Amino acid sequence: QVQLAESGGGLVQAGGSLRLSCAASGRTLRGYMLGWFRQAPGKEVEFVAAISWGAGSTYYADSVKGRFSISRDNAKTTVYLQMNSLKPEDTAVYYCAANMGASFYYRWPEYDYRGLGTQVTVSS
Numbered sequence: 832q833v834q835l836a837e838s839g840g841g842l843v844q845a846g847g848s849l850r851l852s853c854a855a856s857g858r859t860l861r862g863y864m865l866g867w868f869r870q871a872p873g874k875e876v877e878f879v880a881a882i883s884w885g886a887g888s889t890y891y892a893d894s895v896k897g898r899f900s901i902s903r904d905n906a907k908t909t910v911y912l913q914m915n916s917l918k919p920e921d922t923a924v925y926y927c928a929a930n931m932g933a934s935f936y937y938r939w940p941e942y943d944y945r946g947l948g949t950q951v952t953v954s955s
Contacts, residue, residue: 833857833944835927840949843917851912851949853927860884864933865910866942867901869923869951878937879925880912890936895921917953924948 839851853865866881880901881890889901900913910927928942935941 833860833863833929835929835944835946837925837927837946837949840925840951842952842954845917845919845953845955847917847953848913848915849917849951851914851925851927851951853910853912853946855908855910855927855929860908860929863929863931864936864942865901865903866928866930866933866936867910867912868926868928868939868942869921870926870948871920871923874923876926876939877923878939881933881936882910892937914951917951919953919955922951922953924950 834857836854843849863884867879868876869879870876878892882901882903898916902911926948927946929944930942933941
């Protein structure tokens with residue numbers, strides 16, 4: 832079992848920045864893929880970014896490339912999502928998720944473990 836806890840959400844003006852954190856516990860993350868997803872009101876869950884815990888390979892949705900950056904801290908077993916140049920359309924609940932060796936890292940159903948989410952609101 833992997834437990835995930837997100838933090839760092841909040842209200843920010845367009846053009847601003849936020850850093851989300853996802854603290855993982857329960858077992859070693861070696862071999863895991865850690866992903867960030869988001870869900871805006873009335874919309875489906877959308878892939879944002881993912882990182883492989885071992886190699887540190889990163890993947891991004893086109894909508895956030897160049898603005899968001901995913902990283903990990905092995906010692907703290909924490910994954911971060913640095914979000915810059917935020918736009919109102921980035922407003923959503925952001926979820927952290929984990930799965931062992933997720934080949935389809937962009938697919939929400941692939942992830943067995945999920946956090947409760949943190950709200951990000953970007954005002955115009």
